[in-house]
Amino acid sequence: MIDRLATMLGADLAQVDAHIEAILASDTDLVREVGQYVRSTGGKRLRPMLAILASRSWGYAGNDHTKVAAALELVHTATLLHDDVIDKAPLRRGKPTVNARWGDDVAILIADYLYSHAFNLAMESLAPRVLSVICQVTARMCEGELFQIEKRDALLTREDYLRIVRNKTAYLFSACTGLGSLLANANEQSTMLMSNYGLNFGIAFQITDDTLDLVASDAETGKQHWADIRNGKQTLPIIRTFEVASPADREDLLNCWNNGRDSERILRHVRKYDGVEYALAEARAFAAEARRQLDTLGDSEAVEMLRQLADYVVNRTS
Amino acid sequence: MIDRLATMLGADLAQVDAHIEAILASDTDLVREVGQYVRSTGGKRLRPMLAILASRSWGYAGNDHTKVAAALELVHTATLLHDDVIDKAPLRRGKPTVNARWGDDVAILIADYLYSHAFNLAMESLAPRVLSVICQVTARMCEGELFQIEKRDALLTREDYLRIVRNKTAYLFSACTGLGSLLANANEQSTMLMSNYGLNFGIAFQITDDTLDLVASDAETGKQHWADIRNGKQTLPIIRTFEVASPADREDLLNCWNNGRDSERILRHVRKYDGVEYALAEARAFAAEARRQLDTLGDSEAVEMLRQLADYVVNRTS
Numbered sequence: 001m002i003d004r005l006a007t008m009l010g011a012d013l014a015q016v017d018a019h020i021e022a023i024l025a026s027d028t029d030l031v032r033e034v035g036q037y038v039r040s041t042g043g044k045r046l047r048p049m050l051a052i053l054a055s056r057s058w059g060y061a062g063n064d065h066t067k068v069a070a071a072l073e074l075v076h077t078a079t080l081l082h083d084d085v086i087d088k089a090p091l092r093r094g095k096p097t098v099n100a101r102w103g104d105d106v107a108i109l110i111a112d113y114l115y116s117h118a119f120n121l122a123m124e125s126l127a128p129r130v131l132s133v134i135c136q137v138t139a140r141m142c143e144g145e146l147f148q149i150e151k152r153d154a155l156l157t158r159e160d161y162l163r164i165v166r167n168k169t170a171y172l173f174s175a176c177t178g179l180g181s182l183l184a185n186a187n188e189q190s191t192m193l194m195s196n197y198g199l200n201f202g203i204a205f206q207i208t209d210d211t212l213d214l215v216a217s218d219a220e221t222g223k224q225h226w227a228d229i230r231n232g233k234q235t236l237p238i239i240r241t242f243e244v245a246s247p248a249d250r251e252d253l254l255n256c257w258n259n260g261r262d263s264e265r266i267l268r269h270v271r272k273y274d275g276v277e278y279a280l281a282e283a284r285a286f287a288a289e290a291r292r293q294l295d296t297l298g299d300s301e302a303v304e305m306l307r308q309l310a311d312y313v314v315n316r317t318s
Numbered sequence: 319m320i321d322r323l324a325t326m327l328g329a330d331l332a333q334v335d336a337h338i339e340a341i342l343a344s345d346t347d348l349v350r351e352v353g354q355y356v357r358s359t360g361g362k363r364l365r366p367m368l369a370i371l372a373s374r375s376w377g378y379a380g381n382d383h384t385k386v387a388a389a390l391e392l393v394h395t396a397t398l399l400h401d402d403v404i405d406k407a408p409l410r411r412g413k414p415t416v417n418a419r420w421g422d423d424v425a426i427l428i429a430d431y432l433y434s435h436a437f438n439l440a441m442e443s444l445a446p447r448v449l450s451v452i453c454q455v456t457a458r459m460c461e462g463e464l465f466q467i468e469k470r471d472a473l474l475t476r477e478d479y480l481r482i483v484r485n486k487t488a489y490l491f492s493a494c495t496g497l498g499s500l501l502a503n504a505n506e507q508s509t510m511l512m513s514n515y516g517l518n519f520g521i522a523f524q525i526t527d528d529t530l531d532l533v534a535s536d537a538e539t540g541k542q543h544w545a546d547i548r549n550g551k552q553t554l555p556i557i558r559t560f561e562v563a564s565p566a567d568r569e570d571l572l573n574c575w576n577n578g579r580d581s582e583r584i585l586r587h588v589r590k591y592d593g594v595e596y597a598l599a600e601a602r603a604f605a606a607e608a609r610r611q612l613d614t615l616g617d618s619e620a621v622e623m624l625r626q627l628a629d630y631v632v633n634r635t636s
Contacts, residue, residue: 028461030468082430086423105404105467108426112400113460115430119437120453123446131449135438142431143346149423150348 001312002044005305012052012066013045019070023117034102034110038077041095047072047176050201050309054180054194056302067121068179071134074118076172079141081111086145087231130179137175144168148233155242155254156234162203170202177201177306193293197306200290205313207283210235211276214267216317226263236282237275238266244273280314287314319630320362323623327370330384334366337388341435352420352428356395359413365390365494368519368627372498372512374620385439386497389452392436394490397459399429404463405549448497455493462486466551473560473572474552480521488520495519495624511611515624518608523631525601528553529594532585534635544581554600555593556584562591598632605632 006013017039024035048069055065083089084097085104091097099107115138122131144167151160178195186194213228214237228235234242238257245253253269256262270276290310297303324331335357342353366387373383401407402415403422409415417425433456440449462485469478496513504512531546532555546553556575563571571587574580588594608628615621 026461028465028468030464031461079430082426086426103467104422106464108400108404109460109464109467112397112433113457113464115433116453116456116460120450120457123441123449123453128441131441132438135434135441139431139434139438142427142434143344143349146348146424146427146431147346149421149427150346 001308002046005049005309006045008301008305009049009052012069013048015063015066016045016048016052016070016073019067019121020074023074023114023121026113030102030106031110031113034098034106037101038081038098038110038114041093042073042077043093045073046205046309047076047172050173050176050198050306051180053302053306053309054177054198055184056180057194057297057300057306058181058184058186058190060180060184062183065180065183067124068130068183069176071118071122072172072176072179074114074121075134075138075141078111078114078118079138081107081114083145087227089227130182133175133179137171140167140171152232156239158236158239158243161234161236161239165203165206166199169206170199173202173205174198190297193297197290197293197310200286200293201310201313204283204286204290204310207236207279207286208314208316211237211279211283212316212318214270215276226267229261229263229266232257232261236279237270240278241270241273241275245269249273283314287311319626320364323367323627324363326619326623327367330370330387331363331366333381333384334363334370334388334391337385337439338392341392341432341439344431348420348424349428349431352416352424355419356399356416356428359411360391360395361411363391364523364627365394365490368491368494368516368624369498371620371624371627372495372516373502374498375512375615375618375624376499376502376504376508378498378502380501383498383501385442386448386501387494389436389440390490390494390497392432392439393452393456393459396429396432396436397456399425399432401463405545407545448500451493451497455489458485458489470550474557476554476557476561479552479554479557483521483524484517487524488517491520491523492516508615511615515608515611515628518604518611519628519631522601522604522608522628525554525597525604526632526634529555529597529601530634530636532588533594544585547579547581547584550575550579554597555588558596559588559591559593563587567591601632605629 020039024032024039026032026035048066051069051072052065080092081098084092085099085107088099089097090100097107098110119131119135122134144164147160147167148164156164174195175198177198178191181191181194210228213226213235229238242250242253249269249272253266256265287310291307294303294307338357342350342357344350344353366384369387369390370383398410399416402410403417403425406417407415408418415425416428437449437453440452462482465478465485466482474482492513493516495516496509499509499512528546531544531553547556560568560571567587567590571584574583605628609625612621612625
């Protein structure tokens, strides 16, 4: 699916890459060196793809969409770099993280460099509203992570979890599809549908991502298995288990969670209460809600791809 | 001097504060809590003052200058937060740093939050060029710090040092005075003079700052004494000493530098070769160059203040 999409959007994605490449052409060696590493270990480029598809859905024929797409991808990349410092993560997508390879200082600064250039790129040729959305989404990502830190020693509710997911992940996806649509001069209501698609898509994406941490193998995700449990990150399967477990199981789970977090034992509880299945059903519900936004938008190739992406995102194994 | 200036610019600085205050009014508790701490431990607000004075030099009567001033101060603040994480600094201005009090994760994220809102604020009502300058200056600050990290194990030349100082400090000052001037619709050449004033002012400022680390007491600077030496930061007095020391002294200094960095012993060498005096003479030369930019700009109160600031910055003791 992703490969097919990458082929279909090949020319636009090449432009996105060219914008990113230009930003990394610094006269500071470390920027170039680390920048190339970050580029070469990049992910599926879901965000640029969504931005491009959203603009194509309205027949956009300009060139600014690849700038917006690149800016959004850079914001995402910068956020991952800081997240990996914060989580002391050794691996991302199966490769050493920048913090593991070059140190926290380099990872912090390269990310700041990417943020600055992302904002500059978004501004170069675009309406102020585009940049304003990107700035606000970036600030929300920080707020999401800070709220999570604030709640580190408390048990999260489903609402807390969704607030974190919206802030940390879903608003950025929403910006991808919303700004793609805005660029193409879609009307207010159509842009709102596209934004909502991205928001629901993003929530479905993150819930799935969080459950993959519990069930997929390292080789599939390229991350360390059960890293979320070790990092004390309460994801939906865990939260659900806390909510529905018997008093005795809940007490044992709480005890595990607060003392050493024995992953095997925690997962036994999650399995007993179908925590993963519950979370995946939630993810599918958000994906269906994302699809529903597109109901009135016809059957163009771009819209059809957005529909398929909503299915893909909850059915992937990595 | 600074107090007098703060009084003179009181109304504008209050507006700067109001913009910053509004940004900190997040619904995430940690943002508000840490944000207020950062505000309450803020510095002399030299950057907003310079931006305001530059705009006043051309009789600017609008309101956007306090937004630019606030954005520039926020970029500066965010950079300090990340620098303190990178340097593992326990104190800033005599108070615990955010990283010391709340942890590296919180410091990293609050800074990202401030960056995003700074860019958003700069964009709200201003010409694209203003924001572009701020983005580029922010990226340069990262490049300056990364270049310094890249050169960590090498001896710096005076040129390396000045490249770091320009990128990390001086371009931001240059943006303050340049953008203040740009806002007031000063012509290209006048804006260039103001930018050059800020650039030279910034270099003078940083050289002085670096020498204060070697000579001022903790109580004066609020930082830890000789922190630069402990952190292996080669500042101009040290670089000068390396350059002019006798072969035997140079070897001893190099040995000290690479093994444990005994501050007392390093400072004996610096004193012997008048490293501090050399650096301060350089700072004064850059301050004089800053003043020279103002030669044709008349004697308005704002321009006179800029002249006095250029003297102040090299004669301060903290």
